[in-house]
Amino acid sequence: MNDKLRTGAAAAALALAATGLLPGTQAEARPAACPTLKISDGWYGDNKARIDALLADHCGAEGGRKPVAVFDWDNTVIKNDVGDATFYWLLRNDRIRPPKDGDWSTTSRHLTPEAATALRAACPTGVRTLPTATDTGCADELLSVYGNGATTAGKTAFAGYDHRRTEPQYAWLAQLLHGWTTRQAASFAAAARAENLAAPQGATQRVGSAQVTGWVRYYDQQRDLIRALKDGGFDVWIVSASPEPVVDVWAKGAGVDASHAVGIRNTTEHGRLTSHLKGCGSVRDGEDTMITYVDGKRCWINQEILGVPGPAAERVQPAARRQVLAAGDSDTDVSFLRDATGLRLVLNRNKNELMCRAYENGDGRWLVNPVFIEPKKRKTTPYPCATTGYTASDGTAAPVRREDGTVIPDQLDSVF
Structure with missing residues (x-):
């Protein structure tokens, strides 16, 4: 296992502090038994233990809004698309x-x-x-x-x-x-x-x-995680780059109500869907230029889940307002995963930018796990983080950079 993905006391404390909920601050509010994951198979290394620890830290929290968990859908909660x-x-x-x-x-x-x-x-x-x-x-x-x-x-x-x-x-x-x-x-x-x-x-x-x-399957492990999060008082959401009526139908099978599923939203005319799309942030309805995709996912999460209106929804929010847990599998999920303040669960499908950030694991909050059904084989060449791992707005390839602008070095695939 990659040393940078091992849990140490310092990394755990940092992750907990970032949520604003330090160990023991809500001990009196917790029920006698906090929920834990029931399924152990398929979880890599200490990933299950770290998720259980996050559940315990937030279990029974009182006052303020519920902690938020956001999942991508395709190949994150289910296998295939x-x-x-x-x-x-x-x-x-x-x-x-x-x-x-x-x-x-x-x-x-x-x-x-x-x-x-x-x-x-x-x-x-x-x-x-x-x-x-x-x-x-x-x-x-x-x-x-x-x-x-x-x-x-x-x-x-x-x-x-x-x-x-x-x-x-x-x-x-x-x-x-x-x-x-x-x-x-x-x-x-x-x-x-x-x-x-x-x-x-x-x-x-x-x-x-x-x-x-011609087939799709739910991941039992993700259904179990969603169940545990809901039992622990989390507000659990699905945010997908599939059409919202489609996501609504599938989300129910993972225990998520349609009211907590966000997908691509069409505008309507006389009760029927049009070829135009709802907007987010500074993008108006019908402009059709921002969907639930990379930075667009951040906008839709901020707007629809966290209640941030207008252009501000396009920006990273203060830590106290953001999701605690996020889960994804692709470069399309990078922005909302980076925004999570507690844990960021990544299913490894060998996507360059996502795996560069997850393997570098600079703040100790990234969890990398093999895909639960038909996991990918080990990528034999390093992820090209220092050269072409990032896709810019104009589609050109560039280095993957940290918040301070420094370049993330190439990373080796170690969780498969």
């Missing part, structure tokens, strides 16, 4: 509505002219829903633009966006739900959920001419 599962279901069941007059540029302000032209050529116009269950060419073009960010001919599909605030491919799924009601979108997600949970692990499905992933 519920947005992908829903998109595949939409294609297999003819549930995507074509844009008016076949103008695909109306589905995303970031869609390139080349992609709009390719989609118009591949998919019919003048139909209520696209026949993607049988029209392989249309299905393949949609699948390529969504999954690869490129047309089937290899042309870039999206451009002109802030890479720290949005991912147009993710946003496009929500935008392709235009014309349906929120309830209908949730019903599509529920159907996809039933199929993917019933399918055997490792199953694939045919969409267009491609074979794609």
Whole structure:
């Protein structure tokens, strides 16, 4: 185990002090038995013990707001991606509505002219829903633009966006739900959920001419952690870069109510979803430039969970206002994980910026754990922290830097 991930008295004290809840300050308020994790399998090193210690420190806290825990969803609470599962279901069941007059540029302000032209050529116009269950060419073009960010001919599909605030491919799924009601979108997600949970692990499905992933599983360990946090008085939230009606359906299976799930939110018109998105911070509804993605996740957490209004939601908040625990698996989760004041649980999927920060573990609050189902093999080359591990707003690669601007050195993969 990496020495920097071992728990020492100093690191533990630092993490507890940062929460504003030092050991013993709320001993009188705690019940006789604080919740602990029931499942031990799958937890690496002393990760379970450190989570149990955090639970004990916050157990039964009285006065003020509840401590907050925030989880990413795809590949953090479940294995695989519920947005992908829903998109595949939409294609297999003819549930995507074509844009008016076949103008695909109306589905995303970031869609390139080349992609709009390719989609118009591949998919019919003048139909209520696209026949993607049988029209392989249309299905393949949609699948390529969504999954690869490129047309089937290899042309870039999206451009002109802030890479720290949005991912147009993710946003496009929500935008392709235009014309349906929120309830209908949730019903599509529920159907996809039933199929993917019933399918055997490792199953694939045919969409267009491609074979794609056809199964999803909840991580028992994360369900157990969410249960323990809720029993311990935490306010537990899911924040995902999948469409919110989709996240709402899946979150209930992990014990999180839809009122505590935040995803990509469409604007509505006459009760139906549009191709425009709700905004956050300084981004207004319909501008479609900030979703629950990297710095955008920070904004949505601050705005919807912590109650920070306006442009201030885009900034890091004082420690006393921030989430205590955060969990994620990807570079898309870096900002809200860094904001957590207690523990930052990282499932290792070999994502450069995230693993650079987690392995450096400068303040002793990062916990790295292998993925609970089909964990990644050890990355044999160092993470390129000192050169290209960071993706800037314009999409260029840069070094990963600490708060003081110094560069994090390359890190070796040690938890797998």
